[in-house]
Amino acid sequence: MHLSIFILLIFSFGFSSAQTKLWTTAYYAGWMQGQNNIGHLPAQNIDFSAVTHIIHFAVVPNSDGTLDTASNTITESNSLELISLAHKHGVKVLISIGGWNSGDGFRGATSLLNLTSFISNLISLVTSRGYDGIDIDWEPLGSADAVLYIALITSLRTALNTLSNETLLTTANGSQAEIISQVFPLFDQINLMTYDLSGAWPGWVTWHNSPLHNGGYQFPCCPGSFLPSTDSHVNDFIAAGIPASKLGIGIDFYGYVWNGGNGTTTGGVTKPRQTWTSDPWVQGNVPYYTIMQDYYQPQYYNWDDAAKASYLSIDDTGSTNDKFISYDDEKTVQAKFDYARTKGIGGLIIWELGGGYRANQSAGQKDVLLQAVKNARDRIADVNDAIPEIPALFALEQNYPNPFNPSTTIQFSLPITEHVELNIYNILGEKVAGLVNETLSAGTHNITWDASNIPSGIYICRLRSFNNVLTKKMTLIK
Template sequence: MKNLFPGREGGNFGSSLSVRVIVVLALILALPACDAGSTAPEFDDLGIAEIRLSAANMDLDDGDSFQLQATLIGAAGKPLAPPSSGTLRPRYQVTWTSSDPDVVTVTRAGLVLAKKEGTASVTASAGHTSSVSFARVKGGGKRSKAAKITVTPDEATLNALGSQIQVTATVLDEQGNVITNPSITWSTLDASVATVDGTGNVISKAIGVALIMATSGSAADTATLHVHQEVAAVSVSPSTATLAVGDSVRLTATATDANGVVVEGVSFTWIASDSAVAAVSGGGVVRGVGVGAATITAAAGSVSATAAIQVVSGGTAPPPSPSPQIWRMGYYPGWVQSRMPASEIDWSALTHIAHFSVLPREDGSIDTQTHVLSSANTRDLISRAHAAGVKVLLTVGSAGTRTQFLGATSDVNRATFIENIVGRMRLHGYDGLDIDWESMRESDFPQFRVFIEELSAELNKISPRPLLTAAVLQSHIYAPLFRDLQPHLDMINLMTYDMSGPWPGWVTWHNSPLYDGGYKFPNTNKTVPSADQLVKQFVAAGVDRSKLGIGIAFYGKLWTGGDGTSTGGATRPRQSWTTAPTMSSGEVKYYRIMERHYDPSRYGWDDVAKVPYLSFDNPGSSEDRFLSYENEESVAHKVRYAATERIGGLIIWEINGGYFPTRPAGSRNPLLQAIKEAL
């Protein structure tokens, strides 16, 4: 059931001669609506919230010119990016006006020309937003002409936000003589990274690179400022805790730089001083093991902090048996049965298993060979499942079968198709059908509706009535359709994975996040996707929450390279880029993640999204990596979510991804074990 549906301020008054500075207008396009596996979902444009000018004041001699630079800022506080087509939208065009053209004029490109002594204001407008720079013009002729200006230092690094550095400039005339008390205008080409005042005092604002420019007349020079955030301190909260044997407490670690500003996205290594007393997970969850005292350390590189844990006797009772009120349906593809035979499935963790899958053909017949649903494998699976009290459903469909579904469910072929899939179900003793029509478009809804209604009517003729379930792509557009069809369906399972990708306007984000935390894409007013968000959208549309399930991914997605993020390439969630990273086209199974990629020093836990990730910040950017996946802790959060939100249950794609055949018996299915323990 693999889802392919994606989805300046300037300086103080100071004189200057002619200068040419490139005007940068940042624009953004709304994301296009996405077809399966191609582009990201559609988002509306963000309006202009602010216009930042490169200089708030201009001190000019008559005859001087000065190029003003305007940057458009969106409501998210980020510069707007240009449309991919390169065409400026009318509301993003900047209009320049002068309050007194006799004193200064301004061109359509923002070039200010000093005409005579006096004061005037220059206004930049876009849409309903404007910003003003004030000009003072002196008369009486020119001073010594600046021929060259040199900024010192020409390159510098600040390792904390809010740090300051003083830059200076030396101005020479055409004869190479130093000009005394020259007029210098300071500006920054990226005020979101660093600001500079009229004296050359620079303050770091955000991780990145900024050019600090000094101009005097027609002469200009820049200094390159690199802004980093090095971890200077770590704190752990709570710093002390007492818990009983078997109970747990979550510790939270926070890293700050030298100025006390929080460093985002830091991966912590958690260590327990005495594992016989307390155990700690990679996400900072401490569980009492035995009576005594232990120290828990959270380390970010060489910087660390500790919490004192006291474990006392008592504690909670063993976890109860899995609740039958929450279904746990694991997908089991026919092609994995040679690697993970049915005898290796931990049946106690599941209530249903979906045998994946037969494929529709356009003429209404079905394909049982492509996904290796042999009769022998089918008999073995169903006999073992029924012996364990687990129901087995036959999945019909897969990613990339839209065309085949349209043909098979046409008026000409629909009756034959229903007869074939119901006949296959009855022949082998399946307990129901699971429909996986992926990449379904809104134009397909009427045909899908008739198909489900007629299939349900056919199943109603059988006693006991077989189950009928559907796997649904992660988009709210399907909510009204399934609201109307819910009387015919026993489960409506939302495929809450494959929820991110390196699409235009996006950020690095998790493959299967539980929550979004309200985080919005920097260039839009749309919230990043999450399972919780999708559940709320379906419930708001009128879908019975007891019929909804969310997905658990026994696999991850690997982002690689890119450029222009806060660390160079893609290394952690919520990073924007200038050059898009790439994403693995296939799934990185959980067992491969643990065998080939996992490194405790690279581990990170997103406590907002409730999922883990691995961060690899390598030299350069092309080899940077961000691996989003699920582990025992994230699985447990989804189980608890299903219980507290009173939704119907969970689906797993796919159970083979969490199987370790060489481990000792009883420890080969750690993610399924985590589901049982959470229940």
């Protein structure tokens, strides 16, 4: 039996087949909270009404299974301050385990020698501090880590269930869809790190940090190889068999500043999709508050409609001071929420609250990005918005007409975006036609079957997804 099916049978508790409300899960870095909660963004300055969950970032796993709470300032007092405030506003708080370059620590902690004590230490952290769950951020996660990762997630989910079936387990990932697909039923959220998607690497072009779409653009060196995008990451995870309702995409409160270079159409780098002859240098993870304070001017602003991404274009004399600055703003936030609703995914994550907080601004201007998130989440569609009605149930309707000759229409409904197969069988169980075998968006779909070359008889139409199988009898009379 396939491992993911086995896990699904054991842990099929409380997972909804359709996402009724988008989650908004915000990472909150310990160094932004600061020692004794007096950092750049103290917990009391967070607008908790803008989020559904907060992930306190991050406790680092040591290779012996112990936990490093000090490196990122996840002190007991900071945990208490954050959790008490969040709970007053009905917001759940998870503790993140990991972060960049945590892979070696995870590999040691999840070894046969240390896994049991590692799980025990995680559970003790959750119970002693009052967290509502755990977020696993194993970075980088490679294909060689699959066995250890699956063992960790399976054991951790079991341990968390002993506390409560409402204790949450989430993960952050970007590229390992095949590994995540083995254990996806165990997660409440699978959040895709759809940012940090570009760099000044050989064969590359200037590109956005967190674009929704690639606009059909390919790398000049490699026809058929498309520029990365949020949508391509989402499609990879859906194709691996993970329901769209389990997935979240990223809003980045940090941006990328590309500098200088030579040989572009403007001298240095100033806009997306430029090639170069002399390498530019890229400063990654620049906070939104720095971009707005040091670089933003209205005349620099541009919107890439193909990518659904904002950027600043600074074309100075010569090329040394030219800049292409890719970042998320209010317009990007709205586009990402619109995408999430249309795609049928579960929600969005924010990396990271402190990066969007402009402490030196006046009241009402300190957290404009977070307020954009709140507005986009709560936005009520007006009559001109083309937002399709999403069916509540997985359903297969009776074909029409029936009986038929020689063609008929088959209608079915999907509450979430998922991979489905629609096949026709004769009464002996032999497949006579394959009509659909692909990932389809949530909504109602109509498929026409032309049976001109099929003899009269009774046929079975079967619609199959990962969790459901439905059939209908059809009669062909010639």
